[in-house]
Amino acid sequence: MVHQTHEPAVQPPVETGSAAPSGRIRAGISSHWAGLAACAVVVPLSFLVHLLVPSIPVMTTAVVLGILAANLPGTGRLVEGPWKKGLGFAGKKLMRAGIVLLGLKLSIVDVLELGWATFGVVVLIVLLAFGGTYLLGKAFRLPGDQPLLVATGFSICGASAIGAMSAVRRSRDEDTVIPVALVTLCGTLAIAVLPLLAGPLGLGPEAFGQWVGASVHDVGQVVATAQTAGTSALAIAIVIKLTRVLTLAPMVAAAGIIGRRKGRADGGEEGLKLPPIVPLFIIGFVALVAVRSIFDVPVEVLEVATIVQDVVLAAALFGLGSAVRIRQLFASRGASLLMALSSWALIAGLGYAGVLLLQM
DSSP states (O other), X not given: OXXXXXXXXXXXXOOOTTHHHXXXXXXXXXXXXHHXXXXXXXXXHHHHHHHHSTTSOHHHHHHHHHHHHHHSHHHHHHHHTTTHHHHHHIIIIIHHHHHHHHGGGOOHHHHHHTOHHHHHHHXXXXXXXXXXXXXXXXXXXXXXXXXXXXXXXXXXXXXXHHHHHHHHHTOOHHHHHHHHHHHHHHHHHHHHHHHHHHTTTTOOHHHHHHHHHHHOOSHHHHHHHHGGGOHHHHHXXXXXXXXXXXXXXXXXXXXXXXXXXXXXXXXXXXXOOOOOSSOHHHHHHHHHHHHHHHSOOOHHHHHHHHHHHHHHHHHHHHHHHTTOOHHHHTHHHHHHHHHHHHHHHHHHXXXXXXXXXHHO
């Protein structure tokens, strides 16, 4: 009688330690590399366009290229296919990194040198622009978080503010991309239109710089617009613009608090994850503002940080632009476009009123 010996079945090795995570990392890289490679091509191209035509900001070019990539037949398939995950990563994660680095541009000392009167007027403009734009968004029946995001971008600092607010609100992607397209469109219009109005409105270089800093959306757009009136206009425009940027943290924090209260009211206590009061990247932004305000940061460090910030924000805005479909801008008979143009006129009017108030 033959006795069969049953040897224990050989089990496949169990992934331990770094094996499983490394596999996930490799899978993540393989699914993102194509979109990130597209960003790596577009970012230098955006800088090249800016070098050839200095009046066109890098960020504006990046958004426009993203919109074109999404809506042209050939590249549109790539955007929807192999590029999708990488572009989504750029639009979210790289945007947050760029917002953190934006803090190094802002020194509380520069803001205080404006004087309390100017600071108060700038904050008042931000609040009125935010509230007015939000109400316009509701009046034009923009869906979801779009009224809030458009109000944030138009009143504070363009696409960067939209990215920050959408993160704390956990807005849908489709609610984020339209505000980014609108703020880019109106900021580009400001570059062309505002310098033409300086003479008829009787604004000298300094007053023009105040107007631009108080009413143009993105930092790059402010630079492109104000430099047409000389260095004095550019200097004051940047400081006033960065004063508006300073309101980003408290506005986002307020949205976080409201979001948590709403989350609890909607059943957050039953296990739903509530949005953070202040996202980690906003804390990083505030920390770098403090570093710039307290310490004498070397010029070389600031220059490198500016380049890195421009690179990551350009990649982020290309990613966000690639999510825009032209037909969405003309949905509901172009309600979003009409609302954005109305808000642009409102903020330009508030900025001009602020300049007149400061001259009294």
